[in-house]
Amino acid sequence: MKKILSVVGARPNFMKIAPVDKALRRYGREVSHKICHTGQHFDDFMSKIFFDDLKMPRPAFYLGVGGGSHASQTARIMLELEKVFETEHPDLVIVPGDVNSTMAAALVASKMSIPIAHVEAGLRSFDKTMPEEINRIVTDVVSDYLFVTEHSGIRNLRDEGIDNDKIFFVGNTMIDTLEAHYDLIEASPVTANMGLTQGKYILATFHRPTNVDDKESLAALMATLGHLAGHRKVVFPVHPRTMKNIREHELEKAIPRNLIITQPLGYIEFLSLMRYAELVITDSGGIQEETTYLGVQCITVRKNTERPVTIDVGTNHLVGTDLEKVEKTALDILGGITKPGRIPELWDGKAARRIAEIIVEE
Ligand code: UD1
Secondary structure: OEEEEEEEOOHHHHHHHHHHHHHHHOOOOOEEEEEEEOOOOOOHHHOHHHHHHOOOOOOOEEOOOOOOOHHHHHHHHHHHHHHHHHHHOOOEEEEEOOOHHHHHHHHHHHHOOOOEEEEEEOOOOOOOOOHHHHHHHHHHHHOOEEEEOOHHHHHHHHHOOOOHHHEEEOOOHHHHHHHHOHHHHHHOOHHHHOOOOOOOEEEEEOOOHHHHOOHHHHHHHHHHHHHHOOOOEEEEEOOHHHHHHHHHOOOHHHOOOOEEEEOOOOHHHHHHHHHOOOEEEEOOOHHHHHHHHHOOEEEEOOOOOOOOHHHHOOOEEEOOOOHHHHHHHHHHHHOOOOOOOOOOOOOOOOHHHHHHHHHHHO
16 A cells, blocks of 8 residues: 655645545555645634535644745745654655645655655746745656646646656646535525625735735735725635735725725635626636636736636736736726636546546556
């Protein structure tokens, strides 16, 4: 029996690993699978609620590392993980996504000569000022199995000289999770509970350091949402990083009164808000993909995206960080100038099954 250990730490990791765990359980005679949670995200509404919503097993290991600077957070994850790998001796470590926990786990495993599988390999924004870009590059270079979600990922890995035999185009496990919970998402009472008319409100999320760490950018962003709230109701679930900055910059009074502010929501409630939104405005990575799958218009307030398929075939509008342009594009969309979208290749709910099959066969 081979031992597989998946390392997760931050909110977007959980929905990417849940279907992999489920798919590996089908091979219970060949492999055992355990989850290690680094504790990078620690609030119940950033972590526990996802394990509950997605019916994931409790992590076998919890490292409790918490927040901090990149160096200290990454270093603490590495020190704690080394101990887990030393006692557990996994035959394979799986790391999803691009957060600090992903890179830290990949580095520790590679130094201990433990094979690594990267779920969501090959994505590149070509912007090294993003911490995630460094995490992606480092993780991919030490990984043995690179599971790719879109064609650009294959190209990027080949361009970086990664051996073709290591690259597997499998689709998107986050979309597996969305597909598996689609009925619950559609049936959620969240829109009614919040007094929203389906198809007639805007959902907004912001947490990228470039948008929310600087006082002026954050204030301007909230003002833009305030203007749009003059046209449609705007729901704004606030990420802990964003809330911390609102408090530190004493911007509580700058929050427009007409915004519907909530704390971060659970998976089903949030995806239901996304499903029925007329427009989503975000700087998230994953939300660009989820809106593309759902066919919901999405404005991405970033200068680049590592997920170009959401622009090329999906409903994503990459508009940059000029907020006048964001507002104009939003008003165009509300006025009916929308982008038709298709679902990208292999985003069919079966990516995790492909991954499990490859892992077990190899
Ligand atoms: C992290 C990921 C980012 C991902 C995002 C999704 C990195 C470099 N960044 O960003 O790629 O898009 O998660 O949410 O890995 N905090 C809490 N409670 C929590 C979690 C965070 O209060 O449960 C606060 C802490 O003050 C923490 C800060 O938010 O220091 C930032 O958290 P951190 O994990 O460092 O980065 P995120 O901005 O969440």
